[in-house]
């Protein structure tokens with residue numbers, strides 16, 4: 001305040017902004033997390049507290065992890081609508097030595113092909129569309145079916161949108177799938193896989209892209225492989241191994 005010699009109208013505007021951010025919050029909308037995200041605070045705090053040390057890098061939780069994901073079996077689809085490019089996500093959960101972490105829990109959530117999460121479209125998308133809670137097998141392997149998510153704008157109908165507008169910033173995030181991976185004896189990992197080549201991959205509105213998290217969603221045209229996964233051919237295949245750090 002000393003440095004900028006804040007005026008009374010500026011102080012009033014700041015109070016009004018923070019008040020509006022609070023009033024925009026409810027059980028499914030967290031404007032303060034969004035504010036932290038667009039200021040780069042969430043990403044910085046995440047990175048300071050999760051120096052990866054060779055493990056999979058973390059990134060922001062984001063504002064849409066607001067409902068408990070339904071428990072699903074390996075191979076299930078988290079997509080309950082069927083619009084958008086069919087996709088299989090596979091990978092293994094490993095320790096730093098490359099040993100499998102059997103029984104790891106993977107909570108995943110994503111936007112649909114139009115760039116909306118289920119909680120943004122009640123009555124349009126089924127509840128828990130794009131969400132699933134999986135358990136890796138004895139080899140640490142996981143796989144599930146979904147659709148390729150779209151890039152999307154963060155919500156701009158609140159004070160954070162006004163802030164972006166005033167600072168001439170776009171509100172878009174590149175396409176991604178969220179993960180929270182947990183296993184006994186390991187530190188929980190909150191991260192995303194980003195769709196390689198997605199729009200806005202170089203200018204994420206919340207600064208969350210790390211190069212190591214950009215994943216090829218390879219185009220596959222192989223009817224027998226598609227049949228094996230129980231998915232329409234052709235499809236996209238993303239493989240992403242996750243390395244956890246042990247609890248110190």
Ligand SMILES: [Fe+2]
Pocket residue numbers: 062064111176178
């Ligand atoms: Fe997201």
